[in-house]
Amino acid sequence: MAVHCGRLALRTRGDADVLDITDGVEAVLRTCEIQVGTVVAFVTGSTAALTTMEYEPGGVTDLRALLDMLVPARADWSHNERNHDSNAHAHLRAALIGPSESIPFVDGRLVLGTWQQLVLVDFDDRPRDRVVTVQVHG
Amino acid sequence: MAVHCGRLALRTRGDADVLDITDGVEAVLRTCEIQVGTVVAFVTGSTAALTTMEYEPGGVTDLRALLDMLVPARADWSHNERNHDSNAHAHLRAALIGPSESIPFVDGRLVLGTWQQLVLVDFDDRPRDRVVTVQVHG
Amino acid sequence: MAVHCGRLALRTRGDADVLDITDGVEAVLRTCEIQVGTVVAFVTGSTAALTTMEYEPGGVTDLRALLDMLVPARADWSHNERNHDSNAHAHLRAALIGPSESIPFVDGRLVLGTWQQLVLVDFDDRPRDRVVTVQVHG
Numbered sequence: 572m573a574v575h576c577g578r579l580a581l582r583t584r585g586d587a588d589v590l591d592i593t594d595g596v597e598a599v600l601r602t603c604e605i606q607v608g609t610v611v612a613f614v615t616g617s618t619a620a621l622t623t624m625e626y627e628p629g630g631v632t633d634l635r636a637l638l639d640m641l642v643p644a645r646a647d648w649s650h651n652e653r654n655h656d657s658n659a660h661a662h663l664r665a666a667l668i669g670p671s672e673s674i675p676f677v678d679g680r681l682v683l684g685t686w687q688q689l690v691l692v693d694f695d696d697r698p699r700d701r702v703v704t705v706q707v708h709g
Numbered sequence: 710m711a712v713h714c715g716r717l718a719l720r721t722r723g724d725a726d727v728l729d730i731t732d733g734v735e736a737v738l739r740t741c742e743i744q745v746g747t748v749v750a751f752v753t754g755s756t757a758a759l760t761t762m763e764y765e766p767g768g769v770t771d772l773r774a775l776l777d778m779l780v781p782a783r784a785d786w787s788h789n790e791r792n793h794d795s796n797a798h799a800h801l802r803a804a805l806i807g808p809s810e811s812i813p814f815v816d817g818r819l820v821l822g823t824w825q826q827l828v829l830v831d832f833d834d835r836p837r838d839r840v841v842t843v844q845v846h847g
Numbered sequence: 848m849a850v851h852c853g854r855l856a857l858r859t860r861g862d863a864d865v866l867d868i869t870d871g872v873e874a875v876l877r878t879c880e881i882q883v884g885t886v887v888a889f890v891t892g893s894t895a896a897l898t899t900m901e902y903e904p905g906g907v908t909d910l911r912a913l914l915d916m917l918v919p920a921r922a923d924w925s926h927n928e929r930n931h932d933s934n935a936h937a938h939l940r941a942a943l944i945g946p947s948e949s950i951p952f953v954d955g956r957l958v959l960g961t962w963q964q965l966v967l968v969d970f971d972d973r974p975r976d977r978v979v980t981v982q983v984h985g
Contacts, residue, residue: 574745574746574747574846574847576745576813576815611747611811611813613811613812613813613820615820615821615822615825616822616824616825617761617762617763617822617824617825641779642775648767648771648774649766649767649768649770649771649774650763650765650767650768650770650771651767652767653765653766653767654765654767659767659768659771662762662763662768662771663768663771663772663775665761665762666760666761666762666768666772666806667760667775667805667806669760669761669806669807669810670761670810670812670825671810671811671812673811702820704813704815704820706745706746706747706813708746708747708846
């Protein structure tokens with residue numbers, strides 16, 4: 572019956588840097604004292620994305636390798652040519668995975684699995700300051 | 710503490726037509742006079758999708774090229790053979806990207822970046838009339 | 848103005864088993880007697896995903912074939928090597944498609960198309976017991 576808004580400010584290294592933001596989102600959730608509802612997390616910007624995964628070194632390596640295969644950085648992307656830019660692949664990867672996740676919580680806890688974390692993936696080709704908005708709907 | 714529902718009716722040209730629907734969604738949001746919450750946008754139909762991207766000609770060209778590579782229209786898709794149809798690739802692309810986005814708003818404004826727009830991508834192989842439902846949760 | 852929570856317990860066969868969970872989600876929705884709002888569905892675990900598609904045998908066959916092409920099971924994935932595991936491809940496919948969908952409802956009915964179903968795809972390489980949390984926000 573309430574909405575509560577938090578923000579996570581994050582510094583990334585770019586180039587498919589993967590950050591586990593589960594703890595940050597749970598910290599926002601705890602400030603609400605709401606037991607049942609949904610958390611919406613959203614990353615501002617068109618070269619980063621949110622998803623869930625098992626956050627462990629192998630999975631992170633694989634995710635990077637997969638996206639290098641599916642959406643190569645070195646290709647004749649129109650975005651780069653038109654805008655004298657170099658991060659077209661980052662835009663495409665972010666659009667494919669998407670900027671938000673909605674995660675229910677019950678008894679005050681996100682229904683994530685033990686080996687399932689909420690991650691921010693920054694596909695840009697340089698370090699960035701990122702803001703993730705965390706909205707709690709009870 | 711409220712829910713408000715709007716609808717966008719859109720005419721697409723098909724074949725990965727990309728429409729910027731940010732203004733339409735913001736217009737629905739303004740009618741609510743709610744300052745903090747989340748907008749859920751959802752496209753009805755199994756051959757279209759919603760995502761966010763920098764809506765500029767290069768990015769649109771690249772998104773089409775990428776999906777032509779990853780999910781080619783010309784392939785022996787079972788959907789086409791079984792149903793005497795021609796848009797199996799559209800179904801697959803839509804399932805991959807997904808039909809909805811959830812975007813928080815603060816101070817009455819969506820937390821989209823300056824170069825981040827909410828877009829409808831219609832992957833079907835013919836023009837379609839589309840409905841995007843816009844739900845505002847405060 | 849309310850939140851209601853349901854759970855679907857499902858048994859999958861793994862290996863990209865696709866289950867239509869639309870009826871289950873609608874059953875939860877009917878118990879709420881709310882007419883307008885959004886349903887959030889979320890699958891717990893990092894090797895399964897939710898999306899919408901036309902649930903028919905051809906589309907299911909195609910989705911499996913596409914993901915076999917894009918994210919092959921047999922490859923030198925780091926997750927498998929590091930963890931003596933065999934389901935790295937399942938983790939990657941789940942992260943790509945994502946664990947949740949948010950679907951508005953109006954007049955007590957989800958705004959899905961006639962040929963658009965909400966599906967659970969279990970990418971793991973063995974049968975699993977899955978829980979989908981269904982949160983109804985009015």
